[in-house]
Amino acid sequence: MTDNSNGLIGTSLPNVDGRALVTGRAKYTVDIDFPGMAHGKTVRSTFAHAVIKSLDTSRAQQVAGVLLVITGEDITELGPVANGPVLDMLLIATGKVRYVGEPVAVVIGVTEEAAQEGADLVEVTYEPLTHVLDPEEAMRNEAPLIHEGIDGVEGNVCWTQQTKAGDIDAALAEADLVVSKRLVTTKAHAMPMETHAAVARYDDVSDTITLWTGTQTPHLLRNEIARVFGYPQTKVRVIKPFMGGAFGHKEGIHTNEAMAIWAARALRRPVRIELSRTEEFAATVSRNPHIRDATVAVRNDGKVLGWKETIVQDVGAYSGISPAVLALSEWVTVGPYKTPALDIEGSVVYTNKPPSSAFRGFGNPQATFAREVMFDIAARELGIDPLEFRYRNLIRSEDLPTETANGLKLDTLPIDEATDAVAEAMGYEALRSSKPPWRGVGVANMLEWGGGCRWHVNYDVDMNSVKVEMNADGSVMVATDAADSGQGHATVFTQIVSDRLGVDPSTVTVLPSDTETAPFGLGTFASRTAVVHGSALMRACDTLRERLMEVAGSTLEADPEDLEIADGQVRIRGTNRGVPVTTVAALAHYVRSVLPAGMECASLVASASYDAPSTVPDENGVGNFAANYTTSSTMVIVDVDPTTGKVTILDWASAEDVGRAIHPDLLKGQLQGGVAQGIGFALGEDLIFDDSGAVLNPSMADYQVPTAPQVPLIEDKIMTIESFDPTHLLQHKGIGESGITPAAAAIANAVFDAIGVPITTLPITPEKVLAAIESRNA
Amino acid sequence: MADHGIALVVNNEPVSTTVAGNRLLREFIREDLGLTGTKSACEDGMCGACSVHLDGDVVKSCLILAMEADGRTLTTIEGLAPPDDLHPVQQAMIDNFGFQCGFCTPGFIMTIVDILDKDIVDDPESLREDLVGNICRCTGYTRIVAAVMDAAGRKNHDR
Amino acid sequence: MTMTRFDYIAPTSIDEVTGLLSSHGSEAKILAGGQSVVILLRQRLLAPSVVISLGRVEALKGIRSSDDGVEIGAMTTYSDVSRNEVVNRVAPTLAKAAGAVGSRHIRNRGTVGGSLAHADPAGDVPVALLALDASIHLAGSGTVRTCASDDWFTGLFEVSMSEDEVLTGVTIPQPAETVRHGYHRFSYREGEYPMIVAAAVLDWDGGVCTSARVAMGGVGAHPVRLVAVEDRLTGSAVEAGDIDAAAAIASELVHPPSDVRGSTGWKRKVAVEYMKRALAEAARNSGNGHG
Helix, strand or coil: CCCCCCCCCCCCCCCHHHHHHCCCCCCHHHCCCCCEEEEEEEEECCCCCCEEEEECCCHHCCCCCCEEEHHHHHHHHHHHHHCCCCCCECCCCEEECCCCCCCCCCCCCCCHHHHHHHHHHHHHEEEECCCCCCHHHHCCCCCCCCCCCCCCCEEEEEEEEEEEEHHHHHHHHCCEEEEEEEEEEECCCCCCCCEEEEEEECCCCCCEEEEEEECCCHHHHHHHHHHCCCCCCHEEEECCCCCCCCCCCCCCCHHHHHHHHHHHHHCCCCCECCCHHHHHHCCCCCECCEEEEEEEEEECCCCCEEEEEEEEEEEECCCCHHHHHHHHHHCCCCCEEEEEEEEEEEEEEECCCCECCCCCCCCHHHHHHHHHHHHHHHHHHCCCCCCHHCCEECCHHHCCCCCCCCEEEECCCCHHHHHHHHHHCCHHHHHHHHCCCEEEEEEEEEEEECCCCCCCCCCCEEEEEEEEEECCCCCCCEEEECCCCCCCCHHHHHHHHHHHHHHHHEEEEECCCCCCCCCCCCCCCCCCCHHHHHCCCCCHHHHHHHHHHHHHHHHHCCHHEEEEECCCEEEEEECCCCCHHHHHHHHHCCHHHHCCCCCCCCCCEEEEEEEECCCCCCCCCCCCCCCCCCEEEEEEEEEEEECCCCCCEEEEEEEECCCCCCHHHHHHHHHHHHHCCCCCCCCCCCCCCCCCCEECCCCCCCCCCCCCCHCCCCCEEEEEEECCCCCCCCCCCCCCCCCCHHHHHHHHHHHHHHHHHCCCCCCCCCCHHHHHHHHHHH | CCCCCCCCECEEEEEEECCCCEEEEEHHHHHHHCCCCCCCCCCCCCCCCCCCECEEEEEEHHHEEEECCCCCCEEEECCCCCCCCCCCCHHHHHHCCCCCCCCHHHHHHHHHHHHHCCCCCCCCHHHHCCCCCCCCCCCCCCHHHHHHHHHHHHHHHCC | CCCCCCEEEECCCCCHHHHHHHHHHHHHEEEECCHHHHHHHCCCCCCCCCCEEECCCCCCEEEEECCCCCECCEEEEEEHHHHHHHHHHHHHHHHHHHCCCCCHHHHHEEHHHHHHHHHCCCCCHHHHHCCCCCHHHHHHHHEEEEEEEEEEEEEEEEEEECCCCEEEEEEEEEECCCCCCEEEEEEECCCCCCCCEEEEEEEECCCCCEEEEEEEEEEEEEEEEEEEHHHCCCCCCHHHHHHHHHHHHHHHHHCCCEEECCCCHHHHHHHHCCCCHHHHHCCCCCCCCCC
């Protein structure tokens, strides 16, 4: 659709949650309090790999105010949880522990203080086992086995994924230059401002469970709770209050959620379990680190002929959704470039570290870092300007539509336009010809799923549903499981409803994400909500719109085909004759006689689903795994202090294909925020482990999340390109992950330009940069 | 150990109650006073989500014992503007999309109000240096800076 | 983590404080601004049974000029120090250090006395006070004494103060008008604790450095003076060659601990570089012909 009934789509409606958020009155899970609510604290493993010899809870039980101590043995009936294809994780470790920080018991007390005191007194004795922190060591035959007896897991390799297309041997044979490098990325932590928190309530009269939790996937969580607790899905309700950030960190089921439920049932009182920041850093999921041994085959003219790579993905102790991280990483590895041959083999490998999982960008920041750094190395070896090297390989507008070697179907992909835009915004030509010493400019392009994806293991869907109901006064309620954590879903949905149904935005209410009101869906991840929920909402609104037109047509004695919605009225096109939408709504509810034949009263309610037209790739990883793809170009200018190695980012430009901008300011916010996270990923964010497997930097003081001065002010140079892609119903693309994906690559290339030495591992610490400078001088 | 008596003015209302010596001001605000707009997001004073005003100065309520506020004047995000009204900084945050998830937002607003009350803000670049006490994970800070500049401009205009 | 339970006492006079200290002994912990102590309490690295707050002892607050120099009460906040006109004129190094601490929130609470008593190895204010040759005043039960900043730092978070003493203030000697200051700090990321702090206070006569005090933080267990560097600079014009020679000496003297931010080797290079920057600043406008 391209019409725009009230002009609201494409404009920046004030955030409908703004008032609640700026006044501090928005309630997050951590703000929920019930009379008699108990609190939980988790006892965590102090060993990376050990047999639990004994677990004595007697002293903890005696603490005044301790209500319940839950151990793994107590909850064996729950079994392993399915956060991904490999059922390798219990909610509380039983028998042995596999990382420092793994839950071994949960203590419930009347206050947090009592629970903590109890947790401190749970006595666990361990028999240490040899542990392994390095994924390549873990792949060796002699490595200690972290898991045993799980189907499909061989040694410590829990999953493999290959992506092969074209003739890689021919590409390597034909190449004038073959560059091989090892590229390494880090275990960055998403660090949402709100830690994991859950409040559970059990109603023994109806035998129902209600869980308030910051989750991205309310229905999938509900279904998993129902499965492990043996409840019908109707008896489990998951409500997502305001959520203080997520970024992939809050998918699936978590121990605190399940144990709050367990305790609420056992104690018949509400229970809250909130993680501390230390626990969050030391014992919750983080980005999958990649070791990528990449080879690129290039002709003397800069033409890329093929890409060959092995990927070792360090998944930590439990795999969760991480096999999909590897798959998606491989599928976008060759980016927005014509690459006739690719051959990628990846392994997901267990180590004795906290689990890795989804984090904004999924596996794409890792892939983009590898490719774009390799391209700069190859370009400089060939004596070709890095930007020119990219131009020679880009998929250009005149090539579209096209299908890549690994089966991605591209209708729109304005990467040539994007690259032009950043080069112009930054004055690339002038920069190349003269810049001060120790200043560098770097470019990185990327290709990413344009919202949603399909991966074959858990389910063959890429869908969401919404329900829209217009009340008798014309106000509209939207029920959806879109799990907003700051994106502004309610605002965007309000725009769409207001536009399609001609109602004032102030009369639209997007209900909180709640499985009791919202129809089923997969939730919010993979940049999918604006496109997948948004398209479902379009469908539901269009159904309602048709009914409004029919009722109005009947009232106005006009053919519904001749009607339009404008200025809050249903009007006969080309005339002033119309009836307010609010009146139509009242008639539809209360006046049977004006309704067209076959329409029941109060039928201004519609549910709709949207399953994005993506497909499951084949066993070679070839297939159109996302319905469409977005692309961007990023250019960064840095200064390097040659005496300390410290990198300062001076300026940033990026041009992003957004399909169509529904809400320009919220959209830009996603890009700006992603860039800041990408700057952190590039310059310092990493969980650092000691030899025993303990995290050395589990605090904001030591984990290098950017503060304001590290992030340049980026406003006008974040540019959006509207490709009006026909795939989704609003012609838009999901861009939630686009900011972070190319950032580290662009910064690494800028540092390369500044110091003359490529940076192939993250993070780009001052010490590393100074060592690189000294290696050049040596 | 017995609790201590504490009397202070919270958001223009006198409050008199008792509190344990080891109670943090942040927990006193959130749990005892029920003012949950003040947030908790770290354990080491880095994040600033718990920022409040104590006797007119912005402070981090996670680094102060509740008893330190005895006899003092405390303002939290809930008391920044009368109900149904917004402080100009709150309005500027809305107008500039200076927040996303909103969890850090009350702390940022309390800090920004302190900056605008005491300092001359005319340069967005150097303003970033003055925001180091608050961490935002969502926005990348640019729109927060824009909100401050906007609010500063309105304030100067009103003078 | 929740703090252990303790009693909270807020005396209003120094005598009351010292009385409480002598009766509670090692069970007591003094709370100044609390910006470090509260974290330590929360981490249970401190578990006192009594916390004695100095927040209501008015005699410990304020900045006064005297014939001896500038006296700063222990409970004077970083904000007050950094904005104080006298401090900015007489001891710009201290003003800069106090203004560099943490964020405005921390500066509104953190105090000069607290920072000296806490003695973080990379504390901005302790390093500045050491470079400024400050005297530290203490009160005990019926006693008062003064400790030179040179003698103050004795180990990692250890200072020459007994458990029945309270730090009451510092005096910065009135400097000659010919004194110049340099202060530079490296923090890995803006807003976090500094990794390296360097302060230089040089006196000049006719373009020649007549005395030097150079102090650094983050290079060992506690803030240190680099006496060998001072000796090398004294009598020189502190030109580029002198600074390089001083840097060579300094690199033998500094031993920054290896941690999550980097190795000792790299940090040493940063430390030496930042010392050079502090020296260069203190040589500017000195009349040595290079500023």
